[in-house]
Amino acid sequence: MEDLRETLFYNPKNGYDRLDTRERLQLEDYCREYMSFLNDARTERESVKYAIREAEKQGFREYTPGESLKPGDRIWVNNRGKALMLAVMGREPLENGAVIAGAHIDSPRLDLKQIPLYEQDELCYLRTHYYGGIKKYQWVATPLELHGVVAMKSGETVEVTIGREPGEPRFVITDLLPHLAADQMKKTMAEGITGEGLNILIGSVPYADDGKDRVRLAVLSLLNDAYGIQEEDFLSAELTAVPAVDVCEIGLDRSMIGGYGHDDRVCAWAELKALFQVQDPRRTCICILADKEETGSDGVSGMQSTAFECLMEDLCASQNVETRRCYERSFCLSADVTAAFDPLYPEVSEKRSESKLNYGMAICKYTGARGKSSTSDASAEVVGYLRGLFDREGVIWQMAEMGKVDQGGGGTIAKYMANRNIDTIDAGVPVLSMHAPFEVVSKLDCYMTYKGILAAYQD
Numbered sequence: 001m002e003d004l005r006e007t008l009f010y011n012p013k014n015g016y017d018r019l020d021t022r023e024r025l026q027l028e029d030y031c032r033e034y035m036s037f038l039n040d041a042r043t044e045r046e047s048v049k050y051a052i053r054e055a056e057k058q059g060f061r062e063y064t065p066g067e068s069l070k071p072g073d074r075i076w077v078n079n080r081g082k083a084l085m086l087a088v089m090g091r092e093p094l095e096n097g098a099v100i101a102g103a104h105i106d107s108p109r110l111d112l113k114q115i116p117l118y119e120q121d122e123l124c125y126l127r128t129h130y131y132g133g134i135k136k137y138q139w140v141a142t143p144l145e146l147h148g149v150v151a152m153k154s155g156e157t158v159e160v161t162i163g164r165e166p167g168e169p170r171f172v173i174t175d176l177l178p179h180l181a182a183d184q185m186k187k188t189m190a191e192g193i194t195g196e197g198l199n200i201l202i203g204s205v206p207y208a209d210d211g212k213d214r215v216r217l218a219v220l221s222l223l224n225d226a227y228g229i230q231e232e233d234f235l236s237a238e239l240t241a242v243p244a245v246d247v248c249e250i251g252l253d254r255s256m257i258g259g260y261g262h263d264d265r266v267c268a269w270a271e272l273k274a275l276f277q278v279q280d281p282r283r284t285c286i287c288i289l290a291d292k293e294e295t296g297s298d299g300v301s302g303m304q305s306t307a308f309e310c311l312m313e314d315l316c317a318s319q320n321v322e323t324r325r326c327y328e329r330s331f332c333l334s335a336d337v338t339a340a341f342d343p344l345y346p347e348v349s350e351k352r353s354e355s356k357l358n359y360g361m362a363i364c365k366y367t368g369a370r371g372k373s374s375t376s377d378a379s380a381e382v383v384g385y386l387r388g389l390f391d392r393e394g395v396i397w398q399m400a401e402m403g404k405v406d407q408g409g410g411g412t413i414a415k416y417m418a419n420r421n422i423d424t425i426d427a428g429v430p431v432l433s434m435h436a437p438f439e440v441v442s443k444l445d446c447y448m449t450y451k452g453i454l455a456a457y458q459d
Ligand code: MN
Pocket: 104, 263, 264, 293, 336, 337
């Protein structure tokens, strides 16, 4: 009977019951590097810079369209400083397809409006327009830092980072004290804090002068001293407020990682580290770090942009291969995070189908909402292929779905890859508190996602 149970039942096991000591040590090394990436790369632009810096140490160089490449060559293509594509050329021609892993490096945040600065009752504020799906109440009464660029009329770009380094000032959106919040507390969580209410406190000392808006003048004068900018320069700026909280280990057993932007830099890092590991692969391996996933993958730096075609067409043309032939034989892991089952909120999940912390890389056959709407839905054959590959390569993994039927759902870049006629499946790290200013993942799942992507690259 016991044997029969063991053979016939599908019985996933906790990853820690399957991990040997050697892998436990590797997992710690891997996560230490990931944590410093996550701590330093707080926007898509910073992620691109960090990735290029690391890639150059690993022998990657910038690709020039038209150049001919040989097996083993390592290249990168920078899409406007906001998205990045890297490749290691394979021994086999692109006619046999490529192995692609695609993650995104943008995360939910508070973007400054184009005319953000105002003074109210002798306090100075920055107006914001939030980016991506957020629960607005989570962004008040928490420290924020400012990152981004100001594009000057001269063509010069000024980089701004305030609040990341110890000792630098930080910013905050204030909340109402409970003593006076009786009316606010009767509102729903969606209404308690509004989008137009997300205004960041940036200064309080008036300029020593007569006249109005003296605090605003003082703030502008500080910005002018530090960055040489005037109020009008905000018009062509991309400045964003992100949580000013350091990445850290979570739990007495230090088994988890807390931080801002795991979605989806945790998969971006897994792809990068896996690609760095690849030497002389059979098929060409491609790593995509996309922008704009959180707002629908539109725009020049999103996954719907033909920037990806440009690279693939160039690579294919240099081998006299038709791009569509390459696509139809390619395989893509859409590496994105998924919702982990949260025992504090079991009502939104169907426990059997949800990914769990420490059960490894989570594979989503489909995403979507209301009857799998808008999903790419990987074919059974693709899932079958991955099951075989991961079992062979010792990747701890699990099947996942995002919430109960009709509870909600979500999208990734998977469908935009699949629409190109590339076999694609979602796979990534389960996350607790996804899209919150402080998200939590398990170290084991981070490491296994890296191992899963590496297995695909090396197959
Ligand atoms: Mn994501």
